[in-house]
Each structure stands twice: as structure tokens, then as C-alpha cells.
Amino acid sequence: MSAMDEFLDHLDYPMYVVTAVAGRERGGCLVGFASQCSMVPVRFMVWLSTANRTYRVARSAEVLAVHQLARAQFDLAEHFGGTTGDDVDKFAGVAWHEGPGGTVILDDVPAWFVGRVEDHVEGGDHVGFLLSPLAAASAEPPSPDAELFRLSDSEGIEAGHPVQDA
Numbered sequence: 001m002s003a004m005d006e007f008l009d010h011l012d013y014p015m016y017v018v019t020a021v022a023g024r025e026r027g028g029c030l031v032g033f034a035s036q037c038s039m040v041p042v043r044f045m046v047w048l049s050t051a052n053r054t055y056r057v058a059r060s061a062e063v064l065a066v067h068q069l070a071r072a073q074f075d076l077a078e079h080f081g082g083t084t085g086d087d088v089d090k091f092a093g094v095a096w097h098e099g100p101g102g103t104v105i106l107d108d109v110p111a112w113f114v115g116r117v118e119d120h121v122e123g124g125d126h127v128g129f130l131l132s133p134l135a136a137a138s139a140e141p142p143s144p145d146a147e148l149f150r151l152s153d154s155e156g157i158e159a160g161h162p163v164q165d166a
């Protein structure tokens with residue numbers, strides 16, 4: 001194992017579900033590469049795999065929705081991370097409503113925000129979408145001891161699309 005592999009094995013970052021709508025197309029996937037990247041103005045970067053249908057929908061979307069998951073929402077994470085929109089409608093049987101800009105907002109998540117796509121950044125097998133927040137909401141009241149779904153919680157989810165070789 002390389003030193004870089006060991007470094008990465010120590011990370012346990014939050015996972016998110018990102019949804020995109022462009023025309024009549026909808027997409028959604030489980031995302032591990034995401035972070036706030038600016039304080040003033042507030043900006044958030046989410047990285048989508050170029051292998052995913054969600055990426056193809058997001059390339060034409062003006063806004064994306066980013067959803068936090070609770071640690072107990074393994075089934076929802078597995079649904080969006082372990083299936084591909086190439087084969088199934090990921091939104092069938094999932095509670096959601098239309099949000100700002102026509103986005104898909106998942107119900108029953110701890111928090112979400114919708115961001116306008118400001119830019120794209122090529123990053124290898126993922127492309128970064130730089131988002132400027134337009135709207136956000138969180139569960140009321142937020143639980144002080146609620147834990148977010150993290151990378152370590154995703155063990156056992158087999159990706160709907162395999163990782164592409166560089």
C-alpha cells in the first residue's frame with residue numbers, strides 16, 4: 001500500500017446525494033467528493049463521476065441540489081449509490097418534491113441546499129461543479145446528536161458504475 005493510499009484510508013468524509021434536472025431528464029447519485037470551498041461568497045464544490053448518468057444530466061443543468069443524509073439512511077444511500085439511472089428510475093418509490101429551479105428535493109433528509117452551477121472543473125474521472133447557494137433547508141429542530149452518513153457507513157454499497165481507469 002502506498003503512502004497516499006494510507007493517507008486516503010484515514011479519511012471519513014460525509015456523503016451526499018446530488019440531484020440534477022435538465023429538461024425532462026432527472027439524475028441523482030451518491031457523492032463522496034464535496035466540500036465548501038469559499039466563505040465569501042459562500043461556494044460549494046461537488047464532484048461527479050463522468051461515468052454516471054447524473055453527470056450527463058448535470059452538465060446541462062443550471063442548478064443542482066445537494067442533500068445530507070443521516071447515518072441511519074443506508075438504504076437511501078445504497079439506492080442512489082448502488083443503482084444506475086441508465087437502468088432504473090431512481091426517483092420511483094422515493095419521497096421527493098420539486099424545489100427551486102425545478103430541482104428534485106428528497107424528503108426526510110436532515111438538510112439540503114440548491115446551488116446555481118457557476119463553473120466546471122475537470123479533475124480526472126470526476127468533474128467539479130462549483131455551486132453558489134440559492135436556497136437551503138434543514139429539519140426542524142435539528143438534532144444536536146444527529147450524525148451524518150459518512151464514507152465508512154457506505155461499506156457494502158457496490159457502485160452502480162465502476163470506477164474508470166485513468
